[in-house]
Amino acid sequence: xxxxxxxxxxxxxxxxxxxxxxxxxxxxxxxxxxxxxxxxxxxxxxxxxxxxxxxxxxxxxxxxxxxxxxxxxxxxxxxxxxxxxxxxxxxxxxxxxxxxxxxxxxxxxxxxxxxxxxxxxxxxxxxxxxxxxxxxxxxxxxxxx
Amino acid sequence: xxxxxxxxxxxxxxxxxxxxxxxxxxxxxxxxxxxxxxxxxxxxxxxxxxxxxxxxxxxxxxxxxxxxxxxxxxxxxxxxxxxxxxxxxxxxxxxxxxx
Numbered sequence: 001x002x003x004x005x006x007x008x009x010x011x012x013x014x015x016x017x018x019x020x021x022x023x024x025x026x027x028x029x030x031x032x033x034x035x036x037x038x039x040x041x042x043x044x045x046x047x048x049x050x051x052x053x054x055x056x057x058x059x060x061x062x063x064x065x066x067x068x069x070x071x072x073x074x075x076x077x078x079x080x081x082x083x084x085x086x087x088x089x090x091x092x093x094x095x096x097x098x099x100x101x102x103x104x105x106x107x108x109x110x111x112x113x114x115x116x117x118x119x120x121x122x123x124x125x126x127x128x129x130x131x132x133x134x135x136x137x138x139x140x141x142x143x144x145x
Numbered sequence: 146x147x148x149x150x151x152x153x154x155x156x157x158x159x160x161x162x163x164x165x166x167x168x169x170x171x172x173x174x175x176x177x178x179x180x181x182x183x184x185x186x187x188x189x190x191x192x193x194x195x196x197x198x199x200x201x202x203x204x205x206x207x208x209x210x211x212x213x214x215x216x217x218x219x220x221x222x223x224x225x226x227x228x229x230x231x232x233x234x235x236x237x238x239x240x241x242x243x244x
Contacts, residue, residue, distance in 0.1 A: 013167050038196055038226050045198045049167040097235025101213070104206055109199040109234050116233050 004068040011052040011063040011082060019048050019065065023078070026067045030074060032138050039117040040076065040136055046110035047080050047132060055084025055130065074138040075119070082130050088123045089132065148176060156186040162193030165201030173201070177208045185216030192222035197230050209240060219243050
């Protein structure tokens with residue numbers, strides 16, 4: 001288990017590249033396959049953009065990312081912490097991938113993609129903070145969905 | 146992300162390169178809002194596109210809905226990683242994807 005590393009950043013969509021860079025730096029020692037890295041980018045983007053878009057209403061607040069890596073199996077654990085409106089994204093009803101084009105809603109796909117691309121995800125609200133934690137195995141899976 | 150446009154009569158091809166994410170999706174949205182008047186064939190060439198997130202899917206959905214009314218739209222040269230995202234979300238079922 002590595003020491004946790006943190007990034008405290010203003011929760012603004014424009015800061016997404018800096019967030020991606022932080023996650024890439026956590027993955028650097030792991031020899032992470034490109035496919036897994038892209039999946040993680042997707043997960044990180046959807047969670048961070050959600051915080052940037054909704055957590056603080058019209059004002060700007062901060063997001064804290066805390067990441068550490070584990071061995072056996074090699075995996076990355078990332079927590080997204082904000083002090084915005086209490087919100088558990090895991091309770092949001094998932095959109096149905098079978099919905100036809102014309103009935104499709106524009107939103108809701110972010111958290112759907114997050115759930116599809118992590119090995120574990122949990123949410124808690126503690127001391128005025130939303131804490132969403134994901135765990136992603138770094139190994140290549142033979143039979144991915 | 147970079148967007149190059151090629152107009153041939155009423156056929157428009159957009160060459161996208163880089164990442165279609167929450168930061169760059171508004172650029173494509175602008176093209177969809179402003180440049181599709183009179184277009185009957187829209188091609189999105191994804192040869193150089195490495196990544197798509199839900200903000201990008203949203204714009205693809207808007208483009209597809211619009212082109213359904215006025216012509217047709219297709220995606221070409223879609224990478225496996227991008228295809229995975231289209232597949233997971235079921236977007237692949239109503240998008241036309243050509244090699």
